[in-house]
Amino acid sequence: MFENQLLIAALIVVGFFLASFVVTIFLSVIEKIASKTETTLDDDLIKAAKLPIRYLFILLGFYYAIKYYGMELKWKHYVAADFFYALIILLVCFTVSRMTKALFVWYENQDRLSRRNSKTIFVFVQKVVSVSIYAIALMLILGHFGVEIAPLLAGLGVVGLAVALGLQKTLENLFAALFLVMDKSINIGDYIQLEDGTKAFIEDVSWRSVRIRTISGNTVILPNSVFVGQKISSYDYPESPYSMELPVGVAYGTDLDFVEEVAIRAATNVIETMKIKTKKNKPLVRFKTFGDSSINFILIVKIDKVTDESPIKHALIKEIYKEFKKENIEIPFPQRVIHQKK
Numbered sequence: 538m539f540e541n542q543l544l545i546a547a548l549i550v551v552g553f554f555l556a557s558f559v560v561t562i563f564l565s566v567i568e569k570i571a572s573k574t575e576t577t578l579d580d581d582l583i584k585a586a587k588l589p590i591r592y593l594f595i596l597l598g599f600y601y602a603i604k605y606y607g608m609e610l611k612w613k614h615y616v617a618a619d620f621f622y623a624l625i626i627l628l629v630c631f632t633v634s635r636m637t638k639a640l641f642v643w644y645e646n647q648d649r650l651s652r653r654n655s656k657t658i659f660v661f662v663q664k665v666v667s668v669s670i671y672a673i674a675l676m677l678i679l680g681h682f683g684v685e686i687a688p689l690l691a692g693l694g695v696v697g698l699a700v701a702l703g704l705q706k707t708l709e710n711l712f713a714a715l716f717l718v719m720d721k722s723i724n725i726g727d728y729i730q731l732e733d734g735t736k737a738f739i740e741d742v743s744w745r746s747v748r749i750r751t752i753s754g755n756t757v758i759l760p761n762s763v764f765v766g767q768k769i770s771s772y773d774y775p776e777s778p779y780s781m782e783l784p785v786g787v788a789y790g791t792d793l794d795f796v797e798e799v800a801i802r803a804a805t806n807v808i809e810t811m812k813i814k815t816k817k818n819k820p821l822v823r824f825k826t827f828g829d830s831s832i833n834f835i836l837i838v839k840i841d842k843v844t845d846e847s848p849i850k851h852a853l854i855k856e857i858y859k860e861f862k863k864e865n866i867e868i869p870f871p872q873r874v875i876h877q878k879k
Contacts, residue, residue, distance in 0.1 A: 641662070784834075
């Protein structure tokens with residue numbers, strides 16, 4: 538008799554295990570149907586829910602097998618149903634967290650939102666929501682096991698004051714992160730320059746730190762309080778187009794109007810060749826100083842983003858040199874005229 542019960546219990550586990558595969562296949566079919574709709578939200582939600590639902594069937598299989606076999610798992614005065622309730626809560630929490638993340642990612646990618654301005658807020662809020670979901674799950678589980686939540690919260694309030702004093706730096710970083718997110722002047726993906734001259738992209742803003750990546754690929758992690766407490770130059774706020782300046786000098790005696798015309802023509806050629814997309818991009822020439830050997834000016838060209846400066850400046854120098862040489866415009870080298878008394 539016990540052998541038959543054990544066999545049936547094993548079959549129940551196997552049955553629910555196979556059922557988990559059937560449900561997964563069924564959800565995959567629904568996912569293919571959903572992929573034909575205009576929105577991708579349904580696809581993302583199904584993907585997020587597939588794995589937890591499969592775990593739920595496997596968990597149900599073990600629960601019903603234990604219940605049929607008549608073996609109650611006990612710990613003190615708690616039975617298997619209590620532990621099953623806790624696992625169900627955690628699994629539901631896991632599912633909601635995954636689906637919430639999918640919702641945030643989908644909503645962030647919508648064309649009606651400014652992705653650059655919203656991404657930092659969305660990442661931070663997503664982390665806060667995820668922590669809140671697990672906190673609610675923990676309170677439900679503690680309540681089910683007879684732990685009084687109200688006194689616990691009151692006790693945590695007293696202990697929290699003592700902990701806050703010990704975690705002053707951590708809390709300082711947390712509030713710095715909140716101010717950083719609410720200010721919206723610095724966002725994930727922005728290209729910035731720190732006070733020490735370090736130029737880098739912002740990769741992530743967490744509760745404790747800001748992670749940035751330099752052009753060479755090195756990752757720098759800065760505490761939020763340190764990051765917020767310094768002067769930061771942003772090349773993407775309020776917009777990404779960047780005005781690049783190139784200093785040039787021409788010899789005395791040169792027709793400056795003609796120099797301006799040729800320089801603008803060279804810059805226009807580079808804008809077309811490098812496929813710069815910034816609108817209303819008319820190159821400017823501004824004469825600056827009378828130098829020792831040349832009349833100096835700067836050529837101003839708008840580029841899409843500051844990280845394009847190096848290759849565009851490279852192309853611009855070559856093009857100006859070529860055009861000036863073709864038009865016999867001299868770019869002088871430093872020289873001194875010495876008069877000797879007889």
